[in-house]
Amino acid sequence: MLSKRLDHITPSYTIEISTKVSELKSQGIDIINLSIGEPDFFTPDQAKNKGLQAVKENRTKYDAAAGLKELRNAICNKLLEENNISYELDEIVVSSGAKHSITNTLMALLDPGDEVIIPKPFWVSYSEMVKMIGGVPIYIETKKDNNFKLTSNELKNAISSKTKLLLINNPSNPTGAIYTEEELRSIVNVVLNNDMYILADEIYEKIRYIDKFTSIAALSGEAKEITITINGLSKSAAMTGWRVGYSASSKKIAKAISTIQGHLVSHPSTISQWAAYGALTLCQDDMAQMVDVYTKRRDKAVSLLSEIDDISFINPQGAFYIFLDVSPFKDKFSYKDSYSVEFCKRFLEDYNVAIVPGIAFGIDDYVRIVYCADIDDVEEGIRRLKEFIKSL
Incomplete structure (x- = not known):
């Protein structure tokens, strides 16, 4: 049964x-x-070597539920230097891949029946993750002539009294489209006016062919407060099997995510985390x-x-x-x-x-x-x- x-x-x-x-x-x-x-x-050699070093030095015991302090510090530095967003250590949670980070976030934010807006086309697991948590995916039909990017008007028309979250993938899988700063500001204004959150999946952020990329949380202090940024090393550092992703959010949300993760998996593999630390600090x-x-x-x-x-x-x-x-x-x-x-x-x-x-x-x-x-x-x-x- x-x-x-x-x-x-x-x-x-x-x-x-x-x-x-x-x-x-x-x-x-x-x-x-x-x-x-x-x-x-x-995976780059210097990242692998950090993992091997961790094994040799017996760094194989339990650690903090939110992730290694050293890795979270490296993530804070990355977000500040590359994305112009200032986070503190207790606003970062390292998880077993970006997919895990997204699921943790949904568990922390959604009650049964809460609606999550997902623009089409969307990555295959978004809707299923929402449904598994008890949420309701609400799909928005976007337009080909806008490279299937969500507009503020399309977002407004999809919002209801049950809407809790907008899930946005930038750069996009499957289209490869990237939102401009102006497009994101327009979307954020709608979200702020409707008491919602934004889950910003930016896993492909470093794989881009244009100079400028804008993280949603970098737009303003208000935008940062309502945004949970998801990223990781699977795509950018070819570390798919190591399973290391992370979320950056407010202290309140990060604490909730860390609490959930602590009960479900304790924390991601310490060996994988040391390899991710090597990737972030040595493999640019x-x-x-x-x-x-x-x-x-x-x-x-x-x-x-x-x-x-x-x-x-x-x-x-x-x-x-x-x-x-x-x-x-x-x-x-x-x-x-x-x-x-x-x-x-x-x-x-x-x-x-x-x-x-x-x-x-x-x-x-x-x-x-x-x-x-x-x-x-x-x-x-x-x-x-x-x-x-x-x-x-």
Whole structure:
């Protein structure tokens, strides 16, 4: 007799794709995987060495629920120097990945029935996290001609007496769009006028191809007070398996998050935290070099996709994804529930390339490809996509 909350949880489309890819590979089929948002780089050596040093020095005992003091200090310095936001040590909580930081935050803020506004397209787990906590996801249809970025008017129209939180991803997964300072100020003004919080997922902040990035909490003291900033090392330092993320918020919210975390997991792995400390303090050049490579891959991918007739896409300013509009081919498919799932299924089965259906992000006319993979795989995957679309 399982919990009834599982009746409302949608299985992960990305895990379903990964399972299918593994199944095909086990049959000896060579698959080009452009579906998983995981850097193909390895963790920088100086970060790994900090983790190894921690093991050798037996730093393997329990520590503070909110995370290592040294790591939280490094995070405070990062936020001040890079984002122009001043935080104190007790306003930072380190968790087992950004996903864990988001879940902790939702647990700290939401009561059953509270509404969370989520603009479409959204990262696949946002809505399921909200539902698991007992909250109600409220989706906003954004516009392609605005690169699917939320506007203040769209936000106003979605707010109700039950609205507790706005969840915003900047840079965006899956579009790679980045909000301007003016756009964010307009959104923050609406939130402030309606007694809400903002959960700002900025996990891709360092992977961007424009000079300026504005953190929401940096806009003003009022904005900082209502914003919970989420970030981590998985994407920027290629540390996905180490599982280190963090939240920055007011003292009251941080204390609540720390209390919840203390009961659930005590704290993240101390070894992983020392490696994250090494990444933040010693690996800035490594992270910048990764972004240089992503920039070249993005430019190549955009150039190749531009040669394909009848598709369009959001030109990414950050992250490492491209969101493709494949709606012109809907009449070429027979499907029951989801066009994008069927599109991706046929592309995988007929051309051995894995990509993600747009329905996973709330928009069924689109698919997502990644370019955080080997450039030869990216080029070959797009070449096969061109063949697939030509066949349609």
